[in-house]
Structures are given as structure tokens and as C-alpha cells.
Amino acid sequence: MDELRQANGDSGSLDGLRATLLNLDGKTPLANRFRALFHLKSLGSEGNKQAIDIIAEGFKDPSELLKHELAYVLGQTKQLHAINPLVETLKNREQQAMVRHEAAEALGAIGDDSVLSILEDYYKNDPLEVIRQTCELAIERIKWEHSQAKNTEDLETSAFSSIDPAPPLPKDQQQVAKLRALLNNQEEPLFQRYRAMFRLRDIGTLEAVEALASGFDDSSALFRHEIAYVFGQLCDPASVPALIKVLNNEKEESMVRHEAAEALGSIATDEVLPVLSKFAKDNETVVRQSAEVALDMYEFENSDQVDYTLIPTQ
Ligand SMILES: [Fe+2]
Ligand SMILES: [Fe+2]
Incomplete structure (x- = not known):
């Protein structure tokens, strides 16, 4: 335990987590960035908007792996505040397919029906099968979440x-x-x-x-x-x-x-x-x-x- 910094020490503050997640010193190992992300996830899930904004800042990173995990985590927070950066990520054709996929899936996980029309658009028109199929699932998941079946099954x-x-x-x-x-x-x-x-x-x-x-x-x-x-x-x-x-x-x-x-x-x-x-x-x-x-x-x-x-x- 002593080789670990305490969660509420320097690396546990929002600034510390941001610095780790975004690799501000340019030499943070990816594994540590993931650990910071999971800490931010728990804050985000409790409704901490700043934590969500910090996670969303990471979409500028080159690592496909990290970015797809950011999208996954944002979906798991279930916070409406995460919808905007996720929609932007889905729309951005310069993002890797795996990142866009995870953004669409995260919109499904949040489950808010305001994103149905955007998902429909990418379900019908995206050139990539993985995006179309993800949108198909996200649409069905959102519809299910708002259906009678959810309460009776x-x-x-x-x-x-x-x-x-x-x-x-x-x-x-x-x-x-x-x-x-x-x-x-x-x-x-x-x-x-x-x-x-x-x-x-x-x-x-x-x-x-x-x-x-x-x-x-x-x-x-x-x-x-x-x-x-x-x-x-x-x-x-x-x-x-x-x-x-x-x-x-x-x-x-x-x-x-x-x-x-x-x-x-x-x-x-x-x-x-x-x-x-x-x-x-x-x-x-x-x-x-x-x-x-x-x-x-x-x-x-x-x-x-x-x-x-x-x-x-x-
Ligand atoms: Fe994955
Ligand atoms: Fe995935």
C-alpha cells in the first residue's frame, strides 16, 4: 500500500486526476491513466460534472484504446451531462471506429430518448457496419428502457x-x-x-x-x-x-x-x-x-x- 498514493492525496484531487488522465507531463504510463479514469468515473457517476468534463477532454488524445474507454465510462455514469461529448464523438469521422462505436453504445447506456433521432441517422447512413449495428442496438435499448416490458419482465x-x-x-x-x-x-x-x-x-x-x-x-x-x-x-x-x-x-x-x-x-x-x-x-x-x-x-x-x-x- 505504501507505494500507492492515497486517493485523496495529490493524485486524487480533480486537478491531479486530470493531469494523470490527460498525460500532462507527457510520460504518464497508460495503465495509470486508466486508473485515474476509473476514479473519475466514480465521481462522475455521483453527478460530478467537472469529472465528466475532464473525461471528455481526453477525446483529443491519440490513443484509440484510451478514448474508447472514456466513451464507455461516460455511458456507465448514466449522466445526461455526458450526452454532448458523446454525440460529438459519434459524429466525428476522424475518430477511430472503435471510439465512435463506444460513444454510440454509451448513448444507449444513458438511455435518454432525446438522442434517438441522431442514432437513427447513423444507423441508416453510416458507412461502417460496426457503427450501424451499435446504433441499432442503442436504439432498441433506449426503446426498451422506456417500454412497458421493462417493468413487467x-x-x-x-x-x-x-x-x-x-x-x-x-x-x-x-x-x-x-x-x-x-x-x-x-x-x-x-x-x-x-x-x-x-x-x-x-x-x-x-x-x-x-x-x-x-x-x-x-x-x-x-x-x-x-x-x-x-x-x-x-x-x-x-x-x-x-x-x-x-x-x-x-x-x-x-x-x-x-x-x-x-x-x-x-x-x-x-x-x-x-x-x-x-x-x-x-x-x-x-x-x-x-x-x-x-x-x-x-x-x-x-x-x-x-x-x-x-x-x-x-
Ligand atoms: Fe473495448
Ligand atoms: Fe465495445
Whole structure:
């Protein structure tokens, strides 16, 4: 603990967090910037607008990985104050696709129906499939959030604190084989298939993990990256071989490989460490940086540090 600065010390003040997040000294390790971000996230979630503004300032950074995480975090705060910077990010074609994707998804997570028309526009007109599909999901999620179904459906209380791109299917849907069939059925709306995905996550048995892994064969990169994300939440060692396979496949989209690296970082079994060390040298920046952050998380999981948001001294 003594090698960590206390949260309310210099690095814990808003100015300190801003300096770390935005790399004002030009030599802040990315892993520390992530830790600062998660601290800002908890402040933002409590309604601290300044924390949200600081996070949004980071969209000027070159790191695709960092920026997509900024967007994710802004969505998770559920604050209406985060809508503007997210809409700007979605609209900005100069931002990388993964960053714009995460911005659209975050708008879905916030769930305010004022953004429906913007999402409709990008759902219909964006040249990139990953953006169109993300907008499709975000639209459906917002509609669901404002629907009768939300109040009448009996959903499993999630073990995960995240706001997901789709709610799980109701509790009475518990046959893994059926859910697996829905997950992989390209004729079904994407939103329904995502609902099956999150239901399988909540079931969480070995059979459910295997069903989820079958989703890595899907033609949509967005879909495959979400499977990797869910595995990162589940932290089941049974998903490790499938995740390593994804990471090893250099033809796989970087967005999917990145998510696999992060998932391996949160699973943090001993077999994972050499894999991550190898990919911390990957040619693809976003994969390399994901492995770097994942290694930091691995060290955290295997240490006696109690709070991930405390920033180690350099
Ligand atoms: Fe994503
Ligand atoms: Fe991601």
C-alpha cells in the first residue's frame, strides 16, 4: 500500500486526476491513466460534472484504446451531462471506429430518448457496419428502457454492475441449447441475440460458456467483440482457450483482439501471463496497449492492493 498514493492525496484531487488522465507531463504510463479514469468515473457517476468534463477532454488524445474507454465510462455514469461529448464523438469521422462505436453504445447506456433521432441517422447512413449495428442496438435499448416490458419482465438480478448494450432475456429463458440457437441465429434481430448473450452470461455454467464461445464464429466483428467482453466479466478460466485463439488470430479485427486481451487480463490465471506479455509487443497499437493495461490489472488481481483506482507512484 505504501507505494500507492492515497486517493485523496495529490493524485486524487480533480486537478491531479486530470493531469494523470490527460498525460500532462507527457510520460504518464497508460495503465495509470486508466486508473485515474476509473476514479473519475466514480465521481462522475455521483453527478460530478467537472469529472465528466475532464473525461471528455481526453477525446483529443491519440490513443484509440484510451478514448474508447472514456466513451464507455461516460455511458456507465448514466449522466445526461455526458450526452454532448458523446454525440460529438459519434459524429466525428476522424475518430477511430472503435471510439465512435463506444460513444454510440454509451448513448444507449444513458438511455435518454432525446438522442434517438441522431442514432437513427447513423444507423441508416453510416458507412461502417460496426457503427450501424451499435446504433441499432442503442436504439432498441433506449426503446426498451422506456417500454412497458421493462417493468413487467422478470430479469435475473445481475451479478455485474455494468449497464449492458442489451438487457438479458427474462429468467424463464433458461435452456442453454435454445439460447445458444438464438445467439447464433442471424435471422433474428441483433438486439434479441444480444439479450440471449447476456442471459447466457448470467446463467454462467460451463455449458453457457461454451455456447458463448460459439459466438466467435459470427460474421459481425461487433458481435464477436461483445462475446470477448462478456468473457471478461465472467472471468471463467474455461473461456481462456477461446480467448487466446482470438488474440492469436492476426486476421481478426483489432477491436475483437483488444477485447480478448482485456478479458484475459481480468481472468488473470497463471497461464494468461505469458500470453499477455507476448501481446504487449503486438504490431497493432490497440492490442499492444490492451495487453499493457491487462498486465497492470493482472498485477493488481495478484497483489495485496485493495483499490484499483489508486495510482502507483512512478
Ligand atoms: Fe465495445
Ligand atoms: Fe473495448
